[in-house]
Amino acid sequence: MSPSRPRARQSRWGSTAPYRPGVAEVGMLVEDAWQRRGVSRLLLRRLAERCRRRGVAALTAQTLCGRRALLGAVREEVGGPGECGPLSDTVRMTAKLVARSPLDAQL
Incomplete structure (x- = not known):
């Protein structure tokens, strides 16, 4: 696949899984050719909205520092x-989900 014309259907993946009661762990993978284009932000926004609708109170993720x-x-x-909080060369971040306005959800 050429980096100048990556295929979107093969370039991103995102999911959530139960981590502890009321908290979902978020995981995302964006192909190199699609990084720094806002794809992770869009995936995260959509995952957060789905979790809000399902009553999840917070999201957690682990990544490199x-x-x-x-x-x-x-x-x-x-x-x-x-x-x-640091976990050797990685960090785990947990953030409470807050309600968003309908206008924010359309962005």
Whole structure:
């Protein structure tokens, strides 16, 4: 697959799984050719909205400490206060889901 014309259906994946009561762990994978294009942010936004509708109170994720753009996206898209703790060279971030306005959900 050419990086100049990646195929969207093969470029991204996102899911949530129960982590503990009221908390879902989020996982995402975006193909290299699609990174830094807002795909992770869009996936995260959609996953967070689905979790809100299902009554999930918070999302948690684990990533490398250097993934500052992803950590920022979690803070912005999930919308609630969070906690971040180091796990060797990775970090686990848990953030409370807050209600979004219908206008935000359309973005």
